[in-house]
Amino acid sequence: MSDVLCARIAVLADTSLQRHVLQQALTGSGYQVVLNNDPARLEPADLDSTEADLWLVDLAQTEDSPLVDALLERDTTRVLFGEGRAPERHSEFYPRWERSLFSKLKRLVGDPSRAVGPRLDVLQGEGQRPERLTLPPLLADTALLAGEPAGQVWLLAASLGGPEAVKAFLDALPGGLPVGFIYAQHIEASFESALSQAVGRHSQWQVRQVSAGEPVRCGEVVIAPIAEELGFHSDGTTRLNGRCWPEPYSPSIDQMMLNLAQQFGERCGVIAFSGMGSDGSAAAAYVLRQGGRVWTQRADSCACSSMPDNLREGGYSSYSGDPRELAQALVNHLVNQVGTPTTSFNRDNS
Missing domain, CATH: 3.40.50.2300 (Response regulator)
Structure with a gap:
C-alpha cells in the first residue's frame, strides 16, 4: 500500500x-x-x-x-x-x-481501501493473456443458453489486492459454465466504473454494473454497487435496497453474503480473495447454515491476506488456493453438480 x-x-x-x-x-x-x-x-x-x-x-x-x-x-x-x-x-x-x-x-x-483504485491502471495496461482452463466435455455438452439466469450464484469478495486476484481468477475460468457472480470490491466510488474493464478485459466473462430487476445470468459478473445495498427479489432478480451499506465498508461483504445466502441457499458460494480486515467473517456461519460454501485465496498468493485469513482461522473455509487453483476447483465443483466427478481437490488444512 x-x-x-x-x-x-x-x-x-x-x-x-x-x-x-x-x-x-x-x-x-x-x-x-x-x-x-x-x-x-x-x-x-x-x-x-x-x-x-x-x-x-x-x-x-x-x-x-x-x-x-x-x-x-x-x-x-x-x-x-x-x-x-x-x-x-x-x-x-x-x-x-x-x-x-x-x-x-x-x-x-x-479509508485504507483508497489504495485500491489507483492500482487499476496497472491492470488496464497489462497485455498478457493468461492461459485459460479447458471447459470439461460434460459441461461443454450441457445445453446452456447464453444469458439465462444462473442456477448458482457465487460472491467474489475482495479488498486490497482484490482486482489483481479476481482478474487472474476470471482469466483462468472458461466460459460456458452454469454460474454467475456478484463481485463485491472495497474501492472508492470514483473507480467503480473502471473496475469492470480492468478485471474483465482478458476473460470470457461479461463484467458489468448492476441493473436492478434483472437476474444474475450465466457468464456474467455483476459488480455490487458502492453507494447502495444490493439485494434480491423473491424470484432471484437483483434489487437496490434504497439504503447505504452498513458501516464501515462499502460494499459490506458481510451484508452481501447474508443477502445472497438468504436468497440462493445451497446454490450459492463465496470466494474471499486478497483483502484487509475481517469483513465477511460475521456472515460466514450463516452462509454455511444455508448450505453455501466459503472458499479463500491462499495467503502466500495475496497482496493482503487478512480477510481470507480471518475466514480460515474461524473454521469457515473449506478450500484455499491461488486464483487459478480456485478457478479449477470451481470447474470441478460444477462438473460434480452435473453428475460425473472429476479430480477432487483437497479440503482446506491451512
Missing part, C-alpha cells in the same frame, strides 16, 4: 493483550502502527518524536495518566478513545467491536 495513503496510528494501551489485539486489527486493515506502548512506560518527550496521524488511547485502568493528559493538551493532535476491551478474536462479538472502531477511524483518518 502507498505510504501516502496509509494512515499512521499510535496506540497507547495499558494491557499487553489489548496492545496485541489492536496491533493485529490495525495492520490487518491497512493502517500503519507507528507506536504501540503502555503510557506508563513513555515520557512526554516521546510524543514529540512520534509522527502519527491519530493517537488511539485504550486504557483499562481508571487512574489519570500524565502522558494522556499531555497528549490531550495538544491542539493539533487527533485522539480517539478506543472501544474498550476487545472480545475474543473469533467470538461473535468481535466483528461488531472491530466495525465500530473502524467506522470511527475511517471518518477521522480515511
Whole structure:
C-alpha cells in the first residue's frame, strides 16, 4: 500500500493483550502502527518524536495518566478513545467491536481501501493473456443458453489486492459454465466504473454494473454497487435496497453474503480473495447454515491476506488456493453438480 495513503496510528494501551489485539486489527486493515506502548512506560518527550496521524488511547485502568493528559493538551493532535476491551478474536462479538472502531477511524483518518483504485491502471495496461482452463466435455455438452439466469450464484469478495486476484481468477475460468457472480470490491466510488474493464478485459466473462430487476445470468459478473445495498427479489432478480451499506465498508461483504445466502441457499458460494480486515467473517456461519460454501485465496498468493485469513482461522473455509487453483476447483465443483466427478481437490488444512 502507498505510504501516502496509509494512515499512521499510535496506540497507547495499558494491557499487553489489548496492545496485541489492536496491533493485529490495525495492520490487518491497512493502517500503519507507528507506536504501540503502555503510557506508563513513555515520557512526554516521546510524543514529540512520534509522527502519527491519530493517537488511539485504550486504557483499562481508571487512574489519570500524565502522558494522556499531555497528549490531550495538544491542539493539533487527533485522539480517539478506543472501544474498550476487545472480545475474543473469533467470538461473535468481535466483528461488531472491530466495525465500530473502524467506522470511527475511517471518518477521522480515511479509508485504507483508497489504495485500491489507483492500482487499476496497472491492470488496464497489462497485455498478457493468461492461459485459460479447458471447459470439461460434460459441461461443454450441457445445453446452456447464453444469458439465462444462473442456477448458482457465487460472491467474489475482495479488498486490497482484490482486482489483481479476481482478474487472474476470471482469466483462468472458461466460459460456458452454469454460474454467475456478484463481485463485491472495497474501492472508492470514483473507480467503480473502471473496475469492470480492468478485471474483465482478458476473460470470457461479461463484467458489468448492476441493473436492478434483472437476474444474475450465466457468464456474467455483476459488480455490487458502492453507494447502495444490493439485494434480491423473491424470484432471484437483483434489487437496490434504497439504503447505504452498513458501516464501515462499502460494499459490506458481510451484508452481501447474508443477502445472497438468504436468497440462493445451497446454490450459492463465496470466494474471499486478497483483502484487509475481517469483513465477511460475521456472515460466514450463516452462509454455511444455508448450505453455501466459503472458499479463500491462499495467503502466500495475496497482496493482503487478512480477510481470507480471518475466514480460515474461524473454521469457515473449506478450500484455499491461488486464483487459478480456485478457478479449477470451481470447474470441478460444477462438473460434480452435473453428475460425473472429476479430480477432487483437497479440503482446506491451512
